[in-house]
Amino acid sequence: MKKLVIRNIDQGALMKLNKILKNTFLVLFACLVLSACATSKKSTGQMQGDVYTGTDTVEYLASGVPDRVFFATNESVLTTASRETLRKQAAWLRKNSDITIVLEGHADERGTREYNLALGERRANAAKDYLMTYGISSNRISVLSYGKERPVDSGSNPLAWSKNRRSVSVKAN
Amino acid sequence: MRNLIILFLIFIVPTNALGLIEVDITRGNLNPLPIAVSPLSIDDESKKSFEKTLKKKDIGSEISKVIEKNLKTSGLFNPLDKNAFLQAPDIAHLKPRFEDWNLIKAQALITGKVKNVDDKLRVEFRLWDVLAGKEMMALAFTTVPNNWRRVGHIITDKVYERLTGEKGYFDTRIIYVAEDGPKTKRIKKLAIMDQDGANNKFLTLGNELVLTPRFNPTSQMVTYLSYFRNLPRVYLLDIETGIQEVVGDFPGMTFAPRFSPDGKKIIMSFAKDGNSDIYTMDLENRIVEKITNHPSIDTSPSYSPDGKFICFNSDRSGYQQIYVMKSDGSNVKRISFGNGLYGTPVWSPRGDLIAFTKLHKGKFYIGVMRTDGSGERLLTENFYQEAPSWSPNGRVLIFYRETKTDDKGEGFSAKLWSIDLTGYNERLVDTPTDASDPSWSSLLSN
Numbered sequence: 001m002k003k004l005v006i007r008n009i010d011q012g013a014l015m016k017l018n019k020i021l022k023n024t025f026l027v028l029f030a031c032l033v034l035s036a037c038a039t040s041k042k043s044t045g046q047m048q049g050d051v052y053t054g055t056d057t058v059e060y061l062a063s064g065v066p067d068r069v070f071f072a073t074n075e076s077v078l079t080t081a082s083r084e085t086l087r088k089q090a091a092w093l094r095k096n097s098d099i100t101i102v103l104e105g106h107a108d109e110r111g112t113r114e115y116n117l118a119l120g121e122r123r124a125n126a127a128k129d130y131l132m133t134y135g136i137s138s139n140r141i142s143v144l145s146y147g148k149e150r151p152v153d154s155g156s157n158p159l160a161w162s163k164n165r166r167s168v169s170v171k172a173n
Numbered sequence: 174m175r176n177l178i179i180l181f182l183i184f185i186v187p188t189n190a191l192g193l194i195e196v197d198i199t200r201g202n203l204n205p206l207p208i209a210v211s212p213l214s215i216d217d218e219s220k221k222s223f224e225k226t227l228k229k230k231d232i233g234s235e236i237s238k239v240i241e242k243n244l245k246t247s248g249l250f251n252p253l254d255k256n257a258f259l260q261a262p263d264i265a266h267l268k269p270r271f272e273d274w275n276l277i278k279a280q281a282l283i284t285g286k287v288k289n290v291d292d293k294l295r296v297e298f299r300l301w302d303v304l305a306g307k308e309m310m311a312l313a314f315t316t317v318p319n320n321w322r323r324v325g326h327i328i329t330d331k332v333y334e335r336l337t338g339e340k341g342y343f344d345t346r347i348i349y350v351a352e353d354g355p356k357t358k359r360i361k362k363l364a365i366m367d368q369d370g371a372n373n374k375f376l377t378l379g380n381e382l383v384l385t386p387r388f389n390p391t392s393q394m395v396t397y398l399s400y401f402r403n404l405p406r407v408y409l410l411d412i413e414t415g416i417q418e419v420v421g422d423f424p425g426m427t428f429a430p431r432f433s434p435d436g437k438k439i440i441m442s443f444a445k446d447g448n449s450d451i452y453t454m455d456l457e458n459r460i461v462e463k464i465t466n467h468p469s470i471d472t473s474p475s476y477s478p479d480g481k482f483i484c485f486n487s488d489r490s491g492y493q494q495i496y497v498m499k500s501d502g503s504n505v506k507r508i509s510f511g512n513g514l515y516g517t518p519v520w521s522p523r524g525d526l527i528a529f530t531k532l533h534k535g536k537f538y539i540g541v542m543r544t545d546g547s548g549e550r551l552l553t554e555n556f557y558q559e560a561p562s563w564s565p566n567g568r569v570l571i572f573y574r575e576t577k578t579d580d581k582g583e584g585f586s587a588k589l590w591s592i593d594l595t596g597y598n599e600r601l602v603d604t605p606t607d608a609s610d611p612s613w614s615s616l617l618s619n
Binding site for chain 2: 111115118149153
């Protein structure tokens with residue numbers, strides 16, 4: 001198993017753990033069992049439906065401006081969280097009007113190569129369209145689909161796949 | 174490549190004999206035909222001269238090994254152990270003692286003779302029916318010595334055709350993508366090899382991502398997708414000259430290329446503003462035509478062998494399914510209706526079937542269906558596999574398979590596999606590196 005990264009545990013589970021640690025010796029054994037639960041909960045805690053909601057692969061265009069948004073299997077619909085991220089990107093791009101970006105669209109490994117190339121393109125364009133509605137000119141945004149060719153997580157499990165279904169805004173200049 | 178042209182000198186017309194042995198290839202063959210491949214005999218002088226030029230001790234025996242391996246991998250034949258052979262190769266080629274071959278349970282026998290004629294390689298061979306005690310065919314070839322493996326493949330094609338009644342697929346090549354490095358930063362190169370894995374060559378250096386190479390069915394051209402300068406575009410590569418060029422002038426990603434059956438057009442997808450449609454480009458006059466016009470993803474097009482129809486992959490119903498249309502884009506009909514998602518349709522060179530990849534309940538299948546979608550048959554199931562490509566006789570499919578990684582994300586591999594249309598004879602196709610996206614060539618000689 002991968003090392004547990006504490007910031008990825010949802011706060012509820014963390015508080016529960018802290019409470020238990022404050023309790024008596026007798027409960028310590030139970031605590032161990034529970035922390036095992038928390039470990040497995042981690043993977044579901046980082047996904048809503050099958051959309052990734054964690055942060056461990058996210059990079060930042062600037063402080064508080066995440067570079068990527070995530071998608072459900074076979075989908076290119078932007079989630080509420082994705083739209084929030086893209087609004088932050090748009091605000092940042094408006095402030096830095098000399099910057100151009102490439103939107104890199106990706107798919108997970110559970111699909112045929114050619115369809116995934118098209119799906120990656122569709123996802124990146126969903127992000128592009130949203131940025132444009134927030135005033136970013138289309139000539140500052142180019143789109144590049146990698147299909148399933150460039151996963152960030154090489155795992156073969158639902159969590160890894162959710163991290164790989166993404167559109168990443170990359171500074172082009 | 175010019176030196177690959179083989180000079181055929183057929184000196185005996187195939188002997189016509191009715192009621193001789195036959196191999197049925199329409200069913201899974203659980204009792205492969207026992208066949209003896211006698212080492213091709215060679216005189217000492219020829220042996221020495223070929224040893225010098227080809228660095229092979231006994232070229233006659235090397236050629237027979239090529240034939241034997243081909244026959245074995247076909248799954249239809251069981252080449253017998255050479256140690257059990259009683260008769261010497263040169264005598265057997267003149268007149269086999271059928272009782273001896275019968276004794277080791279051989280039903281068919283291949284004999285031959287190799288000779289150096291003016292620094293050319295002259296090979297003759299005979300196919301014998303052991304039970305009937307008759308010659309079934311006899312042929313001779315003369316070619317440049319470097320072509321010795323191809324001679325073995327052509328002999329196998331002739332034997333296969335004589336015994337099954339259908340054309341062989343041994344004198345062919347596979348173009349594929351050679352893979353290396355971690356899954357997150359995979360390095361991919363175009364590679365080409367003989368159908369049996371010999372003569373592997375890398376055609377690109379791996380500086381840019383390359384995907385989905387496909388042969389032109391009529392020439393030594395290949396079309397593929399390259400990320401050269403980070404612009405994913407369909408390219409055309411002449412493997413004789415090494416010259417490559419971008420196909421068309423599209424303001425965005427072009428992908429999923431294939432040739433038309435006459436080799437004169439490329440059909441592919443062009444993605445723009447989140448929508449992928451199918452286009453063709455005529456390679457002579459460079460005219461581009463838009464074939465589909467739909468806000469969904471339309472990709473993976475493949476022509477029927479008569480060029481009149483196109484099967485393709487679309488998610489216009491909400492999910493990936495297989496569709497067939499006329500080659501002008503009219504009469505679009507969905508043909509896949511089973512459970513799950515369907516992708517990568519490829520029309521059989523025989524015209525009667527479409528091979529596909531299917532995803533259902535977390536498993537991937539390679540299967541075939543009739544061109545109207547009926548008679549779906551799944552040939553193989555795995556964690557991940559896709560992209561079938563037909564052998565030129567439409568009897569075998571080659572595809573690639575990927576393994577599941579462990580919890581640490583390690584243990585990934587991608588390999589080529591082949592399987593008979595019957596669903597039997599699944600085999601790993603050896604490649605020097607990891608491999609994906611195979612495409613089978615037409616027969617190099619006919």
